[in-house]
Amino acid sequence: xxxxxxxxxxxxxxxxxxxxxxxxxxxxxxxxxxxxxxxxxxxxxxxxxxxxxxxxxxxxxxxxxxxxxxxxxxxxxxxxxxxxxxxxxxxxxxxxxxxxxxxxxxxxxxxxxxxxxxxxxxxxxxxxxxxxxxxxxxxxxxxxxxxxxxxxxxxxxxxxxxxxxxxxxxxxxxxxxxxxxxxxxxxxxxxxxxxxxxxxxxxxxxxxxxxxxxxxxxxxxxxxxxxxxxxxxxxxxxxxxxxxxxxxxxxxxxxxxxxxxxxxxxxxxxxxxxxxxxxxxxxxxxxxxxxxxx
Numbered sequence: 001x002x003x004x005x006x007x008x009x010x011x012x013x014x015x016x017x018x019x020x021x022x023x024x025x026x027x028x029x030x031x032x033x034x035x036x037x038x039x040x041x042x043x044x045x046x047x048x049x050x051x052x053x054x055x056x057x058x059x060x061x062x063x064x065x066x067x068x069x070x071x072x073x074x075x076x077x078x079x080x081x082x083x084x085x086x087x088x089x090x091x092x093x094x095x096x097x098x099x100x101x102x103x104x105x106x107x108x109x110x111x112x113x114x115x116x117x118x119x120x121x122x123x124x125x126x127x128x129x130x131x132x133x134x135x136x137x138x139x140x141x142x143x144x145x146x147x148x149x150x151x152x153x154x155x156x157x158x159x160x161x162x163x164x165x166x167x168x169x170x171x172x173x174x175x176x177x178x179x180x181x182x183x184x185x186x187x188x189x190x191x192x193x194x195x196x197x198x199x200x201x202x203x204x205x206x207x208x209x210x211x212x213x214x215x216x217x218x219x220x221x222x223x224x225x226x227x228x229x230x231x232x233x234x235x236x237x238x239x240x241x242x243x244x245x246x247x248x249x250x251x252x253x254x255x256x257x258x259x260x261x262x263x264x265x266x267x268x269x270x271x272x273x274x275x276x277x278x279x280x281x282x283x284x285x286x287x288x289x290x291x292x293x294x
Contacts, residue, residue, distance in 0.1 A: 021055055021233055021285065022055060022056065022233070023055065023226070023232060023233045024050055024058070024235075024282065025058045025060045025215075025235040026278050027236060027238060027239070027241075028063060030273050031242075031273055031278060032278050034273055034274050035274055039071060039074060040276050043276050044074055046286075047076075050282050050285075050286065051076040053286055057076070058222065059075065060081070060082040060218075060219055060235075062085045065081075065084075065130075066096065068092055079094070080222070082222065083169075084128060084169040084170050084209070085196075085207055085214060085241050086213050086214045086215045086216070086217055086219070087169040087209050088101050089218065089222065100218075101167050102210055102218065104171060104195065104210040105210065106158070106168055109127070109168055109171045110157050111191075112191045113153045113157070113171070116190060119187070119189075119190035120178060120190075122175060122176060123173050123175050124174050125153035125173055127156045130167050131166040132145055133145050133148050136150070139174055140205075169209070170207050170209045171195075171208040173205070174204060174206075175204040182204075184198070184206060184240065191208075195211050196208070200239040200240070200241040214241075215242060219233075230248055230249055231250035233249040234250070234252070236252070236277070236278050237252070237253075237258070238254065238257055238273065240259055246265045246266045246267075247265050253270045254266035254269045255271075255272055255278075256270065
């Protein structure tokens with residue numbers, strides 16, 4: 001169920017004909033994946049058909065590289081994925097090897113920690129690095145990462161802070177009492193001059209990247225390397241961390257379960273993730289293309 005109610009009827013097309021894209025960019029959780037974190041057989045088939053038709057597919061997610069196993073078998077061609085909200089490009093064909101990293105400077109992260117502690121007392125933090133995640137004692141524990149170090153954010157960010165340190169991909173900030181959008185607005189007002197701040201969780205959990213780092217900006221770099229213009233991209237998303245990407249792409253779809261800000265940003269709307277909304281649109285794109293070629 002989306003934050004404003006699910007759409008389960010036919011997708012709403014953007015104005016005008018649906019173009020045949022050169023690249024499809026899709027978020028994972030709440031978008032390509034069903035709520036049980038599976039990729040449906042219909043979606044697997046649609047992704048394969050798109051690649052067979054010469055349309056590149058990029059997974060663009062807030063997930064870290066180590067959580068990409070769920071889609072690793074469904075990446076064709078280039079094998080690349082954009083992770084950590086644009087902070088990393090990884091090669092899923094090469095064991096999730098980092099191809100590019102757009103790090104959050106540790107000094108900046110420390111400034112954000114100090115600023116948010118003052119603006120929202122009770123905030124707890126985690127530090128996502130290329131080597132894994134570490135977090136504060138009061139931060140909700142990551143049971144998927146049993147090897148994490150637990151210490152204050154200040155200590156985690158200052159430890160071994162030299163040229164050999166693992167790059168920081170993003171800082172995560174959690175608040176147990178504030179509403180999610182209230183926390184996001186407060187954090188952007190207080191610390192938005194230092195870093196890019198967004199969210200993808202239904203809880204008050206913020207994701208903080210280097211200034212200017214987003215799904216959109218990294219996707220733009222990847223597309224520029226391929227000579228692909230925004231007008232040749234179709235993008236899908238469901239949460240605030242997708243908004244910039246949906247605005248950047250020439251054609252974009254909010255999922256039926258999407259946050260209101262995502263619906264406002266997208267040029268079209270498809271059905272919910274549990275109804276294979278991404279696959280529905282891909283199938284229509286390919287059907288339209290086949291009809292045009294007759």
